[in-house]
Amino acid sequence: MNRKRGLQVLDEMLGKETARATRQTWTRIAPDFEKYVVGFLSGEVWARPGLDRKIKSLCTITALAALGRTRALELNIRMARKNGASRAEITEALLQIAPYAGFPAAWEALAILEQVFETK
Amino acid sequence: MNRKRGLQVLDEMLGKETARATRQTWTRIAPDFEKYVVGFLSGEVWARPGLDRKIKSLCTITALAALGRTRALELNIRMARKNGASRAEITEALLQIAPYAGFPAAWEALAILEQVFETK
Amino acid sequence: MNRKRGLQVLDEMLGKETARATRQTWTRIAPDFEKYVVGFLSGEVWARPGLDRKIKSLCTITALAALGRTRALELNIRMARKNGASRAEITEALLQIAPYAGFPAAWEALAILEQVFETK
Amino acid sequence: MNRKRGLQVLDEMLGKETARATRQTWTRIAPDFEKYVVGFLSGEVWARPGLDRKIKSLCTITALAALGRTRALELNIRMARKNGASRAEITEALLQIAPYAGFPAAWEALAILEQVFETK
Amino acid sequence: MNRKRGLQVLDEMLGKETARATRQTWTRIAPDFEKYVVGFLSGEVWARPGLDRKIKSLCTITALAALGRTRALELNIRMARKNGASRAEITEALLQIAPYAGFPAAWEALAILEQVFETK
Amino acid sequence: MNRKRGLQVLDEMLGKETARATRQTWTRIAPDFEKYVVGFLSGEVWARPGLDRKIKSLCTITALAALGRTRALELNIRMARKNGASRAEITEALLQIAPYAGFPAAWEALAILEQVFETK
Numbered sequence: 001m002n003r004k005r006g007l008q009v010l011d012e013m014l015g016k017e018t019a020r021a022t023r024q025t026w027t028r029i030a031p032d033f034e035k036y037v038v039g040f041l042s043g044e045v046w047a048r049p050g051l052d053r054k055i056k057s058l059c060t061i062t063a064l065a066a067l068g069r070t071r072a073l074e075l076n077i078r079m080a081r082k083n084g085a086s087r088a089e090i091t092e093a094l095l096q097i098a099p100y101a102g103f104p105a106a107w108e109a110l111a112i113l114e115q116v117f118e119t120k
Numbered sequence: 121m122n123r124k125r126g127l128q129v130l131d132e133m134l135g136k137e138t139a140r141a142t143r144q145t146w147t148r149i150a151p152d153f154e155k156y157v158v159g160f161l162s163g164e165v166w167a168r169p170g171l172d173r174k175i176k177s178l179c180t181i182t183a184l185a186a187l188g189r190t191r192a193l194e195l196n197i198r199m200a201r202k203n204g205a206s207r208a209e210i211t212e213a214l215l216q217i218a219p220y221a222g223f224p225a226a227w228e229a230l231a232i233l234e235q236v237f238e239t240k
Numbered sequence: 241m242n243r244k245r246g247l248q249v250l251d252e253m254l255g256k257e258t259a260r261a262t263r264q265t266w267t268r269i270a271p272d273f274e275k276y277v278v279g280f281l282s283g284e285v286w287a288r289p290g291l292d293r294k295i296k297s298l299c300t301i302t303a304l305a306a307l308g309r310t311r312a313l314e315l316n317i318r319m320a321r322k323n324g325a326s327r328a329e330i331t332e333a334l335l336q337i338a339p340y341a342g343f344p345a346a347w348e349a350l351a352i353l354e355q356v357f358e359t360k
Numbered sequence: 361m362n363r364k365r366g367l368q369v370l371d372e373m374l375g376k377e378t379a380r381a382t383r384q385t386w387t388r389i390a391p392d393f394e395k396y397v398v399g400f401l402s403g404e405v406w407a408r409p410g411l412d413r414k415i416k417s418l419c420t421i422t423a424l425a426a427l428g429r430t431r432a433l434e435l436n437i438r439m440a441r442k443n444g445a446s447r448a449e450i451t452e453a454l455l456q457i458a459p460y461a462g463f464p465a466a467w468e469a470l471a472i473l474e475q476v477f478e479t480k
Numbered sequence: 481m482n483r484k485r486g487l488q489v490l491d492e493m494l495g496k497e498t499a500r501a502t503r504q505t506w507t508r509i510a511p512d513f514e515k516y517v518v519g520f521l522s523g524e525v526w527a528r529p530g531l532d533r534k535i536k537s538l539c540t541i542t543a544l545a546a547l548g549r550t551r552a553l554e555l556n557i558r559m560a561r562k563n564g565a566s567r568a569e570i571t572e573a574l575l576q577i578a579p580y581a582g583f584p585a586a587w588e589a590l591a592i593l594e595q596v597f598e599t600k
Numbered sequence: 601m602n603r604k605r606g607l608q609v610l611d612e613m614l615g616k617e618t619a620r621a622t623r624q625t626w627t628r629i630a631p632d633f634e635k636y637v638v639g640f641l642s643g644e645v646w647a648r649p650g651l652d653r654k655i656k657s658l659c660t661i662t663a664l665a666a667l668g669r670t671r672a673l674e675l676n677i678r679m680a681r682k683n684g685a686s687r688a689e690i691t692e693a694l695l696q697i698a699p700y701a702g703f704p705a706a707w708e709a710l711a712i713l714e715q716v717f718e719t720k
Contacts, residue, residue, distance in 0.1 A: 001601050001644070029590040030571050032648075037583060040640050041219050044601070048632075050212040055175055059182040063217040064584060066183040068308055068548055071591070072220065072584030091270050092170040097183040099161045100192065102462045103277060104304060104312030110269040111311070121241050121284070149470040150451050152288075157463060160280050164241070168272075184464060188428055188668055191471070192464030211630050222582045223637060224664060224672030230629040231671070281459045290452040295415055302419040303426040303457040308548055312460065331510050332410040337423040339401045340432065342702040343517060344544060344552030350509040351551070361481050361524070389710040390691050392528075397703060400520050404481070408512075424704060428668055431711070432704030521699045530692040535655055539662040543697040546663040552700065572650040577663040579641045580672065 003035070006043025013046070013053070013079040022075065053083040058093040065094060065109035066101035073109055077116045087117045123155070126163025133166070133173070133199040142195065173203040178213040185214060185229035186221035193229055197236045207237045243275070246283025253286070253293070253319040262315065293323040298333040305334060305349035306341035313349055317356045327357045363395070366403025373406070373413070373439040382435065413443040418453040425454060425469035426461035433469055437476045447477045483515070486523025493526070493533070493559040502555065533563040538573040545574060545589035546581035553589055557596045567597045603635070606643025613646070613653070613679040622675065653683040658693040665694060665709035666701035673709055677716045687717045 010019045026034035046056065057080035064073045080090055090113055098106035130139045146154035166176065177200035184193040200210055210233055218226035250259045266274035286296065297320035304313045320330055330353055338346035370379045386394035406416065417440035424433045440450055450473055458466035490499045506514035526536065537560035544553045560570055570593055578586035610619045626634035646656065657680035664673045680690055690713055698706035 001640070026587075029587075029594045030575065032575060033578070033583075033586065033590060036575070036578070036644070040601070040644075041583060044636070044640075045216060045219055048212065048215065051178075051209060051216065055178060056213075056216045058171075058175060058179050059213045059216055060220055062179040063182040063186040063221050066186040067221060067582065067584070069220075069582070069584035069588065071588055089171060092168065093175075093179045095168065095270065095272060095276070096165060096171065096176045096179055098273070098276070099165055099459060100180055100189075100462050100464055101183050101187060102307065102309070102460050102465075103273075103281060104307070104309035104460055105462075106273065107266075107269075108309065108311055110273060114269045121280070146467075149467075149474045150455065152455060153458070153463075153466065153470060156284070156455070156458070160241070160284075161463060164276070164280075187462065187464070189462070189464035189468065191468055215630065215632060215636070218633070218636065219579060220582050220584055222580050222585075222667065222669070223633075223641060224580055224667070224669035225582075226633065227626075227629070228669065228671055230633060234629045285456060285459055288452065288455065291418075291449060291456065295418060296453075296456045298411075298415060299418050299422040299453045299456055300460055303422040303461050306423040306426040307461060309460075329411060332408065333415075333419045335408065335510065335512060335516070336405060336411065336416045336419055338513070338516070339405055339699060340420055340429075340702050340704055341423050341427060342547065342549070342700050342705075343513075343521060344547070344549035344700055345702075346513065347506075347509075348549065348551055350513060354509045361520070386707075389707075389714045390695065392695060393698070393703075393706065393710060396524070396695070396698065400481070400524075401703060404516070404520075427702065427704070429702070429704035429708065431708055525696060525699055528692065528695065531658075531689060531696065535658060535693075536696045538651075538655060538659050539693045539696055540700055542659040543662040543666040543701050546666040547701060549700075569651060572648065573656075573659045575648065576645060576651065576656045576659055579645055580660055580669075581663050581667060 001036070001039030002043035002047065003039045004043070005047050006038040006041075009046050010038060010042045013042075013082050014075075015082065018078065054080070054085050054089075057083045057085050058090065061090060061109065062093050062097045062101075065097065065105050068105060068108065070108065070112060074112050074116060077113055081116070087113065121156070121159030122163035122167065123159045124163070125167050126158040126160075129162045129166050130158060133162075133202050134195075135202065138198065174200070174205050174209075177203045177205050178210065181210060181229065182213055182217045182221075185217065185225050188225060188228065190228065190232060194232050194236060197233055201236070207233065241276070241279030242283035242287065243279045244283070245287050246278040246281075249282045249286050250278060253282075253322050254315075255322065258318065294320070294325050294329075297323045297325050298330065301330060301349065302333055302337045302341075305337065305345050308345060308348065310348065310352060314352050314356060317353055321356070327353065361396070361399030362403035362407065363399045364403070365407050366398040366400075369402045369406050370398060373402075373442050374435075375442065378438065414440070414445050414449075417443045417445050418450065421450060421469065422453055422457045422461070425457065425465050428465060428468065430468065430472060434472050434476060437473055441476070447473065481516070481519030482523035482527065483519045484523070485527050486518040486521075489522045489526050490518060493522075493562050494555075495562065498558065534560070534565050534569075537563045537565050538570065541570060541589065542573050542577045542581075545577065545585050548585060548588065550588065550592060554592050554596060557593055561596070567593065601636070601639030602643035602647065603639045604643070605647050606638040606641075609642045609646050610638060613642075613682050614675075615682065618678065654680070654685045654689075657683045657685050658690065661690060661709065662693055662697045662701070665697065665705050668705060668708065670708065670712060674712050674716060677713055681716070687713065
């Protein structure tokens with residue numbers, strides 16, 4: 001795990017303020033959950049080269065939509081935006097997987113997408 | 121639905137021979153299943169511009185890995201290859217979603233990936 | 241896709257007013273999502289003969305309950321009602337799948353069923 | 361639980377011979393698994409009036425297809441057949457849920473359906 | 481099914497007052513749902529010896545977290561508490577399955593865990 | 601990540617020989633998959649104190665059964681055995697979650713359990 005790099009990557013993908021607030025939420029529910037997400041998910045997996053972050057964001061969003069994990073979906077849509085994905089591109093990715101994961105999975109994700117892009 | 125375009129897109133993504141064989145499988149289990157997959161999934165959804173096919177393939181593969189749909193996963197890995205995705209890129213997409221969909225989901229997909237790229 | 245027939249079928253299954261409001265929601269999140277749901281899901285798949293609409297509704301509801309897609313579940317319970325399914329029949333279908341998809345899946349769906357039938 | 365009724369219902373839905381062989385499989389993996397499936401699933405849930413068995417079979421099959429439970433799917437397709445569902449009707453139910461649970465889920469189930477109806 | 485034992489077990493795992501209120505919710509959505517949950521899930525499955533209730537609770541919670549069944553998760557976390565599981569132990573179980581079911585599944589469950597233990 | 605501890609833990613949970621063979625499989629499909637599973641899953645998550653390994657195994661198995669991840673299920677049943685879980689205890693854990701994740705999920709897992717304990 002690489003906490004230093006993880007904090008850096010998270011700041012880049014969420015903005016310093018939202019990153020800190022999100023980490024506080026994780027720490028409150030379980031300090032080691034925060035430690036793993038920052039050090040491993042952010043500091044190791046997201047830090048990998050090989051695919052650019054926008055593509056990684058789109059892949060993560062379609063997987064989360066398929067699984068119906070709404071909490072992580074909302075966060076990853078915010079990160080996708082900072083990673084350079086437009087609302088149109090995320091919409092395309094969700095329309096693409098609609099017949100594979102089912103239209104209801106895409107509907108749920110598109111509704112969250114709308115919220116994220118309308119609110120702020 | 122757009123059958124003509126769907127046949128064209130499918131040929132491009134699978135090669136003429138595999139496309140025909142795959143369509144025959146679908147027709148045998150249910151003629152209208154083949155009709156929908158060719159006319160709608162291939163002819164409408166895959167035919168959309170907005171995201172290039174390689175990215176669409178990666179998004180579809182991660183969604184299918186999350187859902188554990190091995191049959192469609194195998195087919196989509198073949199299509200991803202024709203759509204320009206290297207084994208390394210598909211591997212990256214699967215490592216990216218491993219902590220989101222779980223490492224067992226990634227394991228299953230990576231094993232299928234290996235088979236597809238080793239066999240032919 | 242058959243938009244004209246899709247609009248007709250949707251009106252029959254939701255009532256003109258709710259159908260329009262629901263389509264507006266879909267258009268707002270993504271115009272082509274609305275186009276696909278109306279033209280393909282409603283205009284092609286729901287329009288198939290072969291099984292009567294009440295049975296189709298029950299099958300769709302049990303699949304959605306198994307997948308935990310609450311948003312589509314609520315809509316499909318409304319449509320099931322217009323398609324002639326009583327609350328008792330939908331309850332039976334959900335009790336039937338409880339030991340297959342798990343009682344928590346049935347619980348969630350029965351709670352939505354109650355809401356739909358109590359509210360209006 | 362009602363074992364006597366459960367045995368009766370299972371015999372009706374699988375035929376005496378297949379019912380016995382299937383119960384032996386369950387007993388071998390865990391005697392109480394067999395006890396619960398016969399006494400509760402078969403003797404209580406399947407024994408409910410309220411919906412005819414053919415409709416129950418179709419609902420169970422679509423839920424299992426959505427969840428990707430292939431082993432139970434194969435068994436339930438056999439039972440659906442004895443419960444009066446034709447291959448065409450089961451196909452219709454699976455095409456109906458294809459855009460809701462995803463076409464890959466329907467594909468898997470249609471392939472099992474073909475096997476069951478071709479083999480015997 | 482064993483209703484008498486089921487009522488007893490439920491009272492022990494939820495407290496008399498919460499048990500009654502929860503059963504009323506089930507009765508309202510479907511009387512036979514309550515009958516099955518009390519008589520079979522509580523009176524048969526939970527009543528089995530072989531594993532102590534704390535371990536059963538942890539196993540049930542991790543399965544529900546994996547499936548994303550939030551309503552049943554909340555109830556089972558309450559029962560886990562009465563069954564002797566500390567917040568720290570439930571947290572450990574959820575961290576254990578995080579890389580298997582995905583961190584988003586654990587996140588959702590940890591957030592519900594926090595609510596249950598903070599509120600009352 | 602802690603590779604040294606991860607290798608140690610894996611050896612303890614699988615036996616030196618099976619551990620090596622399994623790691624080779626992972627390396628072949630993707631070297632970094634092996635690196636993450638050994639260094640993070642084994643070296644960090646499994647290495648946590650707080651719950652004994654037998655309980656962790658049972659929790660992991662029920663989560664994997666719920667998700668239908670058969671490949672990881674087989675491996676985790678082997679590890680559960682080395683972690684001190686008897687076939688009877690694993691059976692109990694699977695019967696416990698059967699009404700929550702559905703009997704088909706438990707059936708699949710019990711069949712794998714039988715294979716693992718019969719074969720070697």
